[in-house]
Amino acid sequence: MKYKGYRATIVEIDEENNLLHGEVLGLRDIITFQGSTLEEARIAFQESLNDYLEFCEERNEEPDIN
Secondary structure, three states: OEEOOEEEEEEEEEOOOOEEEEEEOOOOOOOEEEEOOHHHHHHHHHHHHHHHHHHHHHOOOOOOOO
8 A cells, every 4th residue: 555655564464353454664663554444444554644744743853754
């Protein structure tokens, strides 16, 4: 998946709980997300990345770029 120049992948499928677990690639910080469907995971990825970028802005820090 790609969003705002960042890439992410699904790293685990939890069949018992019907969840897809993902992670943003190439960053020092760990950004994870999950969803019950690929579309939910994609939305969660975008929301998590937006939260990370906002956090960096609030702290006056440059975000990692992957």
